[in-house]
Amino acid sequence: xxxxxxxxxxxxxxxxxxxxxxxxxxxxxxxxxxxxxxxxxxxxxxxxxxxxxxxxxxxxxxxxxxxxxxxxxxxxxxxxxxxxxxxxxxxxxxxxxxxxxxxxxxxxxxxxxxxxxx
Numbered sequence: 249x250x251x252x253x254x255x256x257x258x259x260x261x262x263x264x265x266x267x268x269x270x271x272x273x274x275x276x277x278x279x280x281x282x283x284x285x286x287x288x289x290x291x292x293x294x295x296x297x298x299x300x301x302x303x304x305x306x307x308x309x310x311x312x313x314x315x316x317x318x319x320x321x322x323x324x325x326x327x328x329x330x331x332x333x334x335x336x337x338x339x340x341x342x343x344x345x346x347x348x349x350x351x352x353x354x355x356x357x358x359x360x361x362x363x364x365x366x
Contacts, residue, residue: 251329253336254297255347257356262294265350265358266304267343269332271320287316288328290343292350308354312346 253267273286293309295302314328335341351358 251333253333254295255336256359257294257351258359259294259354259356261296262354262356263297264295265292265347265356266295267292267332267336267347269314269325269329269343271317271325273320285313285316286318288314288325290314290332290346292346294350294354294356309350310346310353312342314342 251269255265255267256263257265268291270289270291271287272284272289275283275286289311291309291311293304295304314332315324317324331341332343335343336347338344347358350356
């Protein structure tokens with residue numbers, strides 16, 4: 249179960265930043281080679297949406313652990329999805345911090361209108 253928020257950006261190639269809130273039970277990170285805790289995460293990464301297709305580049309973007317837990321709770325995930333959307337809308341909090349870092353790292357300017365769910 250994932251919810252994605254699409255935030256439009258101004259950039260020559262990238263059209264949106266995706267904010268995804270999800271549960272991960274995989275303890276191994278093949279990217280870093282280390283162990284990661286089970287829990288709820290938010291990831292933010294740039295994409296290009298064109299003609300019904302979505303493309304992204306590997307190793308661009310960031311993810312952050314929001315809350316450790318051993319089991320998935322649908323209610324808790326829904327609550328965290330709502331919290332993530334609220335933080336992005338208000339431009340405050342740990343989810344917004346990840347969005348701002350990815351935007352700065354990738355040289356993206358967020359469009360003020362805000363994003364929508366897709």
